[in-house]
Amino acid sequence: MFSKILIANRGEIALRIIRAARELGLKTVAVFSEPDKNSLHTMLADEKICIGPAKASESYLNIPNLISAAEITKADAIHPGYGFLAENPRFPEICETSGITFIGPPGSIMRLMGDKNRARQEMEKAKLPVIPGGDNSTEDISEAKKIAKKIGYPIILKAAAGGGGKGMRVVRSASNLEEQFSIAQNEAKAAFGDSSLYLEKYLHKARHIEIQVIGDTKGNVLALGERECSIQRKYQKLLEETPSPFIDEKFRKKLIKAVHDAAHFIGYQSLGTFEFLVDDRKKYYFMEANTRVQVEHPITEMVYAIDLIKEQIKIAAGNKLSLSPDLRLSGHSIECRINAEDAETFIPSPGKIDFLSFPGGEGIRVDSAAYNNWQIPPDYDSLVAKIVAKAPTREEAIKKMIVALEMTTISGIKTNIPLHLAILSNSDFIKGDYDIQFMEKFLDKMNSSRKKG
């Protein structure tokens, strides 16, 4: 086992990793940018190192400073968290060169999954269905036209190098392909420095379903029950639940088996998530794999009563996977991402938290780096807290989450708690009858009723 872990991240995920490391008896090193001097991860780690100014490219993305920080503190492992450098294959490679263990998959797996086309090709070999199209990265509009015709409209354009919704465009008919292609190219170029796009079939009533994977360095892989992440706005997940109200035990087993076999086929190591679109006839299509811990990992931990980060650290230290393949999902869990943003306009609302009181009690988990009088820096994402509820049934979990949010007080900044409460009271949501279009329709309806009101 390691003796000291440096956490190359901030916010709630840095705290999450600090806790897991300490529970394993390891010392922790926090790194922080200048505005994060008073952030909770900085204060609660055993050691702390300032690694640069506010700008992420000069601090949390600054590999030389991170490696030097590990070296001067004698940390023997680095956990990247999510975001920042978590999926940059150069980072594990540089860690290796420097004799530091990277707690995550090897660079080779990141490279494979980071290239959406290669990933899809590889997953097809591993018998995972992929969405029609996709294997067709191009920068050329006339080429794109031919591909689109072959796949059939509607299609979706995606940045070949991308992720996170940037460079994505739905095209419903041939008549507006040209215009959308050019917009998406510009977005892709700006976001990733690469304007090549791929085209794929756009599915109706599709759900975003993902499978958690964990693999050790000895070839053992475990795939766990699904997370339902269809409640998204502009490709940003807002609320996740497990199990999906849409998926029955038979389909779950099928999906878990398929992902397990695929992950095993490519020799997956560490934590990872295989994302799928599942259409209303329960056909599933591989979208992409995220080679890191996911924001929404707590709901899986809740229903399986496991600690994924502790397991990830142990595996990185060379331990054999200790989670049993017989693990059974039990109960229902929901996560709400509480963001510092206006619940109606989605405009970020950084600033000072004047008063903070989180919910507690039976079935409630809070993952947050926020505290009373904390000044939220405007430089990073707006996630203030993840509030997670678990109960024996979905109905009870929804009620528990509503009560928890109603009993949460965050003042001084705006949060999206009112939006979550509105979603949790929506009759389609309560019935479990929703897909990835849900938020778009929901917000349209809210806006039009506001205008009328």
Added chain:
Amino acid sequence: MFSKILIANRGEIALRIIRAARELGLKTVAVFSEPDKNSLHTMLADEKICIGPAKASESYLNIPNLISAAEITKADAIHPGYGFLAENPRFPEICETSGITFIGPPGSIMRLMGDKNRARQEMEKAKLPVIPGGDNSTEDISEAKKIAKKIGYPIILKAAAGGGGKGMRVVRSASNLEEQFSIAQNEAKAAFGDSSLYLEKYLHKARHIEIQVIGDTKGNVLALGERECSIQRKYQKLLEETPSPFIDEKFRKKLIKAVHDAAHFIGYQSLGTFEFLVDDRKKYYFMEANTRVQVEHPITEMVYAIDLIKEQIKIAAGNKLSLSPDLRLSGHSIECRINAEDAETFIPSPGKIDFLSFPGGEGIRVDSAAYNNWQIPPDYDSLVAKIVAKAPTREEAIKKMIVALEMTTISGIKTNIPLHLAILSNSDFIKGDYDIQFMEKFLDKMNSSRKKG
């Protein structure tokens, strides 16, 4: 089902009940004494009623005001929480007269269990072993001498009307019975207005083990796995865990069966706890039954993934017990009672909480009514928070609790967090090798090492 519940309590248990009621779709009424005007239960209920001044006898123990508060708010049920009126048989009876449902056992069961001698007689009939002695309430020292001789020293003196450690005295030999008897009588008289004492066998290496019981109004009773509560100081529980490191599955089943049968025999209704002393040869002796929810109920909820308060409310409304007799205890849970008191002298430390940051994340539950800048009234108990950890194994749960406590910040008042951290690091505690004498020895050792240091 009810439409509105009045919670005749304050602090964390009031909040706990408010949450459960709201999750069941019920409205809630908080009652508060003048110093509790800004307490969290007052602020988070749907309605609130001031019921009197600081003094509990004029507010939280003031039955007419509580009943009137229920009447004027049209509450159709009252939950008493723990402490205050929770075990006063007059309260359910007056509720009944007033047409309000009392969420707890009927007055008759409270009367039975409130009289320690009658309770022991009844439990003997129900085949539960009781501690030798006990059935012998007396105010007369010469009578006491005869009884003590019959039982054999060491014996323990207990107030017949009592509880909570008041009027309890261990007598190790005949030579100091007279003196101790007189002290215990005075204490019992002062605390309960009744100086009769009973004598019982004092057990060596005894553990305080208790069994959670829940019964509906239709004769269904469920008994759950044990809570280990031997970590006590002056009969005040400090840290509880489940399962007990001392109890194996075979013994657990035996104890659960015995308690189930006894509870069934007396027609137990609602939540209750049967407390036992278990000696080092695994002989168990019934001590008493608490006819209310217990402070430490969360650890049972954690390992069984159930919500006892919601179940209690549903049963009070006439529902059939919904918990399966096949429920299995899974994992290990520990609760630390965080009190506003000096960790060394145990002197209460009420006052203003300047800064508060609770732990969170995987496996952590916090039950607390504390918040930033809250002025803790000096009028009530010193419980600030219950921090509960759950993990697959006892070893992991201990580590999780240590990390959670280390990452908790409460300033402005003193707390016993340092004491909990010392207990959790004690080698006997870690081995699970302790009994009800643990804290006494532990504190003696700490004090003498402090003096030496």
Added chain:
Amino acid sequence: MSLKIDYKEINKIIRLMEEKNLSHFELEVEGLKIKIGRNLASALASEPAPVLEVSTDTQEKSNNTPVEPIPQEGKNDLYYITSPMVGTFYSAPDPSSPPFVEIGDSVKKNQTLCIIEAMKLMNEIESEVDGTLMKVFIENGKPVEYGQRLFAIQPLS
């Protein structure tokens, strides 16, 4: 707690500030805190306008419950009759009778002012002073909580 302000000392401070053209002065000794600010612009306009704050124990102050604006008449404070219990307020002995008291009435000590029903019992609430009834805070038939104001009486001096 009463304020003990040494005006001579404060005058001296202000004079010093004027003399030295100071814009700001702060002092904290043994729980007493004084802040004096001078607007230099207006000072130059030959009209010194010091701002003075004297406070004792700022912590306590912030926790105080808001003070109700009380109608001051003569030198006497109003006397408030508050509810000694939780219940339902009745201004008259029965629905067909006139109220026990009305605004402007003279009331005597121990005179019944209203009834509060609690646990099916009618509790007569009496005046604790002689005086004039200035205000009734509760409407007939409405619930009251402990400590809630029922009546304001202007006591006879």
Added chain:
Amino acid sequence: MSLKIDYKEINKIIRLMEEKNLSHFELEVEGLKIKIGRNLASALASEPAPVLEVSTDTQEKSNNTPVEPIPQEGKNDLYYITSPMVGTFYSAPDPSSPPFVEIGDSVKKNQTLCIIEAMKLMNEIESEVDGTLMKVFIENGKPVEYGQRLFAIQPLS
């Protein structure tokens, strides 16, 4: 509670500040804290506007970062060279050589002051100003974080 201010002492301090044209004065004795600031710009404009703060707040004091004793020379502030990266500080090019610079040395802009080793690379840190080296904050071979002060230089005016 009474104010005990020694006006003579404060007057003396202010006079000294005027005389020496100081912008800032701080004194702390036995829990009493005095801060006096003078706006030099307006002072030069023949309108002295010192800012004075006296406090005995020991709590705040404990949170203050320690004030570095700074040698004041003339009117100029010290110039701080901070670390542009995380790494290990070396005051000399190699263990057998003398340090690049020592206190009291004159330094020129772009002159190498030290080396910071990061990722096995030796990064020469140069002076950003001409001046005199007043202080070295880090010992040879010690780790430095981003933004940490390395040197204080009294720039040539």
